[in-house]
Amino acid sequence: MSDYIKDNLNKDGIDRRGFLKCMAWVGTGTLCVLKGGVLKSYALSDVMQHKVGDFKGDLSFVQISDSHIGFNKAANPDVTATLREAIAKVNALPTPPSFVLHTGDLTHLSKPSEFDTLAESLKSLKTERIFYVPGEHDVLDDNGAMFRERFGQGAMGDGWHSFDRNGIHFVGLVNVMNLKAGGLGSLGTEQLEWLQKDVSGLKSSTPIVLFAHIPLWAVYPQWGWGTDDSEQALSYLKRFGSVTVLNGHIHQTMQKVEGNVTFHTACSTAFPQPQPGQADSPGPMKVPDDKLRQVLGITDVNFVRGNHSLAIVDSTLA
Amino acid sequence: MKKTRWILGVVLTALAAFTSIAVTRPGVAKAGDQPSSAEVKIDNFSFGPTTLTVAAGRTVTWKNNDDVPHTVVSDNKVFKSKALDTDDKFSYTFTKPGTYNYFCSVHPKMVAKIVVQ
Numbered sequence: 001m002s003d004y005i006k007d008n009l010n011k012d013g014i015d016r017r018g019f020l021k022c023m024a025w026v027g028t029g030t031l032c033v034l035k036g037g038v039l040k041s042y043a044l045s046d047v048m049q050h051k052v053g054d055f056k057g058d059l060s061f062v063q064i065s066d067s068h069i070g071f072n073k074a075a076n077p078d079v080t081a082t083l084r085e086a087i088a089k090v091n092a093l094p095t096p097p098s099f100v101l102h103t104g105d106l107t108h109l110s111k112p113s114e115f116d117t118l119a120e121s122l123k124s125l126k127t128e129r130i131f132y133v134p135g136e137h138d139v140l141d142d143n144g145a146m147f148r149e150r151f152g153q154g155a156m157g158d159g160w161h162s163f164d165r166n167g168i169h170f171v172g173l174v175n176v177m178n179l180k181a182g183g184l185g186s187l188g189t190e191q192l193e194w195l196q197k198d199v200s201g202l203k204s205s206t207p208i209v210l211f212a213h214i215p216l217w218a219v220y221p222q223w224g225w226g227t228d229d230s231e232q233a234l235s236y237l238k239r240f241g242s243v244t245v246l247n248g249h250i251h252q253t254m255q256k257v258e259g260n261v262t263f264h265t266a267c268s269t270a271f272p273q274p275q276p277g278q279a280d281s282p283g284p285m286k287v288p289d290d291k292l293r294q295v296l297g298i299t300d301v302n303f304v305r306g307n308h309s310l311a312i313v314d315s316t317l318a
Numbered sequence: 319m320k321k322t323r324w325i326l327g328v329v330l331t332a333l334a335a336f337t338s339i340a341v342t343r344p345g346v347a348k349a350g351d352q353p354s355s356a357e358v359k360i361d362n363f364s365f366g367p368t369t370l371t372v373a374a375g376r377t378v379t380w381k382n383n384d385d386v387p388h389t390v391v392s393d394n395k396v397f398k399s400k401a402l403d404t405d406d407k408f409s410y411t412f413t414k415p416g417t418y419n420y421f422c423s424v425h426p427k428m429v430a431k432i433v434v435q
Contacts, residue, residue: 063426073385073404109387109403136424140387140401181393181421184430223363281362284385 026281059166062090062097063211063299065248068137069118075271075284076292079108084123085317086269086298091126093300097309098165100127103248103266104135104176104213106151110142115150134159135213135249136176144177160191162198168303169202171195173212175227185214185227192229196236207242207303207310215247217256217263220276224296225250234261243309248301250282253299253314264312267297293317324409358430360388360402360422365430374434377411388428392420 057316067083076082090097102122122130132151134144144158152159157175173195175185187195199208210216216233219225227233237243243261251273256263271284272295279285287295296317341343359366360382380390382402390399390408396418399408412418422428423434 071385075385109401137387140424141390179423179426181419181426183426222427224425281364281384285364 015058025223052067059168059303060093060095060097061099061101061165061301062093063101063103063246063266063301064090064269065103065213065299066105066135066251066270068105068108068268068270069119069121070111070114071270071284073284075286076296079270080117080121080298082293082317083118083125083269084124085293086296087121087125087187089298089315089317091124095302097127097224097300099131100125101128101170101211101246102130102132102151103211103246104133105137105248105268106132106135106147108137108139110140110146112146115146119134119150131161131163131170131172131211133172133174133212134176136179139176144174156194157190158188160194164242166303168207168209169199170209171198172210173210173216175214175216175230180228183228185212185216185230186220187227187229187233190310192232192236192285195233199236199240204239204242207244208237208240209244209246209301209310210237212244212297213247215263216245217258219250219254219265223276223282225276237261242310244301244312246301251285252295253297254314255312262310262312264299267295267314267316269296269298269317271311272296340369358390358432360428362382363422363425363428365420365422365428368430369433370430371433371435373411374413374415375411376434377409378432379407379409381405381407385429387424389424390420391423392418 064086069083071079090100106118123263134147138144138147148155148159155161157179160172160174162169162171164170173187173191175187177186178188179186210312214227214229215225216227238260241260245261245263247263247265248268249269251271252265252266252275253264272287273282274285294316297314300313300315302311356372356376356378358370358371358380360376360380361384363384370378380399380402382388382404383403387401387403390397390402392398393433397410397420401424402408412432415434418432420430420432
C-alpha cells in the first residue's frame with residue numbers, strides 16, 4: 001500500500017484510501033505535503049528513515065496546542081511534564097523552528113498560577129518568538145483580559161493579529177469569545193471586518209496561514225467542533241492560491257483539503273479526546289499510561305519557497 | 319432571680335415556637351410536595367434534567383461532575399455562574415415564574431431550561 005495519494009479523482013488531492021490511512025495514523029504521526037494545492041500524505045516513519053531532507057524549506061515553524069496547564073485528572077495527572085516533553089521534542093528538531101504557534105488552551109482554568117507555569121515552561125523553547133491565540137479555557141470569567149495582557153501584546157480586539165514571515169502571511173484568529181447558546185465557535189463581525197481588510201492588500205500568490213483554537217471547518221458540530229462564521233472568513237481567502245488553516249481544540253490530528261485550503265488540527269500536549277462520535281462526550285479520554293505519549297504531540301511545518309508548499313509533520317511524544 | 323430567669327425562658331421558648339409555626343405554616347404544605355432545593359447535574363457535557371420545573375421561590379443548584387469546567391449562564395443574563403471546576407456548585411433562587419433558558423458559555427452546545435411556576 002502506497003503512502004501517497006494515487007487517485008486524485010476530485011482534484012482535491014486526497015483519495016479515499018489516503019483519507020482512511022490518514023485517519024488510521026491519528027496519534028502515530030503523519031506528514032502532509034501541500035504542493036500546488038495537492039496534498040500528499042506520508043507515514044512519519046518513512047519520512048524519518050528516507051525523506052526528511054526533501055521537506056527542509058526556507059522557513060519552518062512549530063505548532064503546539066492545548067497544554068491545559070492546571071488539569072490534573074486521570075487522563076493525565078501531570079500536564080506540565082508532558083508539555084516539557086513536547087518542548088524537548090521541539091528543541092531536538094533538526095531544523096530549529098523560526099517561531100512557535102500556540103493554538104490555545106494554554107491553561108485549564110485561566111488561573112494566574114497556570115499562566116505562570118506555562119510561561120515559565122515555554123522559556124526553554126529554542127525559538128525566537130511564540131505567537132498565541134486563546135482557547136475557551138483561557139478566557140473563563142474575565143473574557144480573556146489576563147490572557148491578552150500576558151500573551152496578546154500588540155493584538156487587536158479579543159486578541160487577533162497578523163504578521164509576515166518569509167513571504168507568508170500569518171493570521172491568528174480568536175473564535176472562543178461571546179459564544180451563543182446552541183452555537184459553535186464564533187469570530188464575530190468586528191473580527192471578520194478586520195480580516196477582510198487585513199488580507200485585502202495582499203497579492204493572490206501570497207501563501208496564507210490562518211491559526212485559531214476551534215477548528216474553522218465543521219469537524220463534528222454535534223460536539224461543538226466547528227465555527228459558525230468560518231465560511232465568511234474563508235470567503236475572503238478564495239483568491240489566494242495556498243491557504244493553510246491550523247487549529248487545536250479537538251486534541252487529535254485531522255486534516256482535510258477543500259479547494260485551495262488545507263485544514264489541519266494538532267494533538268494536545270496534555271490529554272487526548274475521543275474521535276468524533278466515538279464516546280458519550282468530547283471530554284478528556286483516559287488511555288493506558290504506557291499509551292499516553294503516543295496520543296500527545298507537536299506539529300512541525302516547513303515552507304519551501306518557489307513551489308509554495310507547506311509540509312506539515314505531526315510527531316508524538318512517544 | 320433564678321425563678322425570674324426560668325419564667326423568662328419559658329415565655330421566650332413559647333413565643334419562638336408560636337412565631338415559627340405561624341411563619342412556616344404556609345411553606346409546610348409545599349415542602350411536602352417537593353424538596354426545598356432542586357439539583358441539576360452536569361455530566362458528559364450535558365445538563366440533567368434538560369428541563370426542570372420548580373415552584374417560585376425555589377433554589378436550584380447545579381453541580382459539575384465533568385473533568386472539564388462548565389458554566390451556567392441564562393440566555394438573557396438573569397443568572398451567570400463563574401467557571402465551575404469538577405465538583406463545584408452554583409445556586410440560584412428563582413423568585414419570578416417563567417421559562418429560563420440557559421447554556422454553558424464554554425461549550426454552547428450544552429443548553430437546558432428551568433421552568434418556574
